[in-house]
Amino acid sequence: MSEPKSGQMIQAPSALRLKVGGGRLGAIDPAAIAKAEAALKSLSGNFTQWLNDEITKLEGARQTVRTEGANPENMESLYLRAHDLKGLGATYGFPLITRIAGLLCRLIDDKAKRLQAPVALIDAHIDAIKAAARDDIKTEEHPVGKILVQELESRISAFGA
Numbered sequence: 001m002s003e004p005k006s007g008q009m010i011q012a013p014s015a016l017r018l019k020v021g022g023g024r025l026g027a028i029d030p031a032a033i034a035k036a037e038a039a040l041k042s043l044s045g046n047f048t049q050w051l052n053d054e055i056t057k058l059e060g061a062r063q064t065v066r067t068e069g070a071n072p073e074n075m076e077s078l079y080l081r082a083h084d085l086k087g088l089g090a091t092y093g094f095p096l097i098t099r100i101a102g103l104l105c106r107l108i109d110d111k112a113k114r115l116q117a118p119v120a121l122i123d124a125h126i127d128a129i130k131a132a133a134r135d136d137i138k139t140e141e142h143p144v145g146k147i148l149v150q151e152l153e154s155r156i157s158a159f160g161a
Contacts, residue, residue, distance in 0.1 A: 047092040054088055055133055057081050062126050065119075075114045078122070079105065085129065096132050096145045100125055103152050107161045121155050128152065 058081040065074045082104040089097030104125035108114045128148045131137070137145045 051088070051092040051094065051097070051133055054081070054085050055130055058085060058126060058129065062122070065122075070115050070119070072111070072115070075108060075117075076111075079108050079114070082108070082125075094132060094138050096137055096139050096142070096149070097129050099140065099149055100128050100132065100152065103149070103156055104129075107156050107159065110161070113161070117161075118159060121152075121159065124155070125152060 058078070061074070061078040061081045065078055068074055082101045085101035086098055086105055089095060089099075089101055104122065107121060107125065108117050132145065132148070135144070137148075140146050140149050
């Protein structure tokens, strides 16, 4: 029989730990947070334009559905544009747009039912997003925002999504 060999275990440093806390578990460098907040603030002047660009893309997808018809490819494009706004609305200072875009995603999320989604209800979501941006309605705390969300949710539930 051979004798067991002794060895040494070398543990590699955790790159993630080093990035978030310099080796201190759970610690986050306050200077890194301040730097990130400053970078975000410097970009915030572009948020309105970027939001409008995303809404323009959503409107373009809607127009394609209107002119070419609601086929799987066109509806997928519409869904992806709505999904982008769902992710970006709050970042750009419009949590209401995130909420409405999320409702639109819920309406057309199921690929099997996507083509049966009522066009008027899709239009209502897109028009609500455009109105929120145009009229600077940022949250559901705004009376119009609250009514929009309640009505859209009600219609989606009635449709079964």
